[in-house]
Amino acid sequence: MKTNPKVLMVAYVFPPFFSVGGSIRVVKFLKYLPSQGWRPVVLTIDDKKETASQRREGSESMLAEIPAEVEIIRTTSGETSAETLNKGRALRQKNKLAGAVINILSKLRQFVRRFFLIPDVHITWLPHALKLGRQIIADKQIDVIFATCPPHSVALIGTLLKKYTGKPLILDYRDDWIDTPWFRAKPAPQRWIERMLEKWAVSAADRVILVTEFSRDAFIKRYPGMSSEKFVFIPNGCDLSDYPDVSEMKPERDPDHFTILHAGIVFEADTWNRNPRSFFTAIKNICTKYPDIAQRLRVHFTGQLKPGVAQMVKDMGLAEQISELGYLSRDDLTRQMISADLLLAINYEGFSTLIPGKIYEYWAAGHSPILLLSAMGAASGLIEQHRLGLTVDFMDVQGIENAILEIYRAQETGKPFHISRDGIERYSRAYLTTQLADVLSNVTGHQIEQKTADG
DSSP states (O other), rough: OSSSSSEEEEEOOOOOOOHHHHHHHHHHHHTGGGTTTOOOEEEEEOOOSOBOOBOOOOGGGGEEEEEETTTEEHHHHHOOOOHHHHHHHHHHHOOOHHHHHHHHHHHHHHHHHHHHHHHOGGGGGGGHHHHHHHHHHTTTTTTTTEEEETTTTHHHHHHHHHHHOOOOOOEEEESOOOSHHHHTSHHHHOOOHHHHHHHHHHHHHHHESSSHHHHHHHHHHHHHSSOOGGGEOOOOBGGGGGGGGTTTTTOOOOTTTEEEESSSSOOOOSSOOBBHHHHHHHHHHHHHHHHHHHHHEEHHHHHHHHHHHHHHHTTTTTTTTTTESSSSHHHHHHHHHHHEEEEEEEOTTOOOOOOOOOHHHHHHHTOOOOOEESSHHHHHHHHHHHHHHEOHHHHHHHHHHHHHHHHHHHTTTTOOOOOOOGGGGEEEEBHHHHHHHHHHHHHHHOOOOOOOOOO
């Protein structure tokens, strides 16, 4: 029996590009899979140059968590580098004729990206990933393919790799593809094509992993002709080894301020909308109605505010209340979480099947209550089930205002609301990796004696 079977992990979103939130799931799987008897090989994009979509947003440090025995193989994404785009912008400003040509090419590029790059602009990675992936599978004697998406073009890469090599395929959906807010914003012909593409990929896959039970139920309903056993629930979670001393940490509360903390990035977009405007409006209303509270109220965002969000803060006159902390180390972030009076999580507008990953991080810190802005669904259900805080509709300004004031007044009366870590063990990254190892064994027939997950 082969004692060290290999899995090819196909991941477009991977350090050092993008934020921690996008790649943390696959990185934690990589961290713990070797202890479960699996040897991962990663296929991802080249990290030499940034592009318009591939930016370094704080995930570089996660590379240190990947065991040395994990091989990472990179290939070009096929996208134009940010350096080339910047040169074009500079040339456009210096030379009118060149500027006119560049403007035409830019508009053509935008047209192609919008109407021809289906299901997403990252489909340009497909020919490069497919060529190298086939070579890796043959040279490294890969036993199974694991493709994580979004971008959902990775599902197509995984499916084609299976068609060419005959290796079993596991699709890992970190976010849903069909019937999401941004999917519904696309033209009808494109939606039809993408529905067919997803059906093709799902039909080819040996297992499809979903991160919420809401998503699993949606897939079972969408594909009634397929066995429900194909669809597996493995949620997101948190690495409890990142919080070894959290119980011993003492909150460093600022007695002069009531602090709300948001860990991560928020932004405005046409379809990927985690717009904090309603939250900011609620903060503005509180400051207007209660000047004494305004003097104490502080909202901190880790990382850096996107330009549009920073401008929103300025335009609404909230510069005194709202600030950014920059990128923090794990220990510093944990201290901020246990010292805050309220932890903020903002879900994508209208996305009922998604649970923001930061909720598990907040829960692992096990101290401050959570204010979730979300449609009713998977995330609100998790908050309610484990009594982690309060959920308010994304656009309900008055509801957000009332929730903040409820937590504030509870603290003022000497009865602050704290959450418990009870139940978080089910969402430990080490434990979740044992579930993935079970799936890998089931589709390949490799039965490996697993070690107990203690993380």
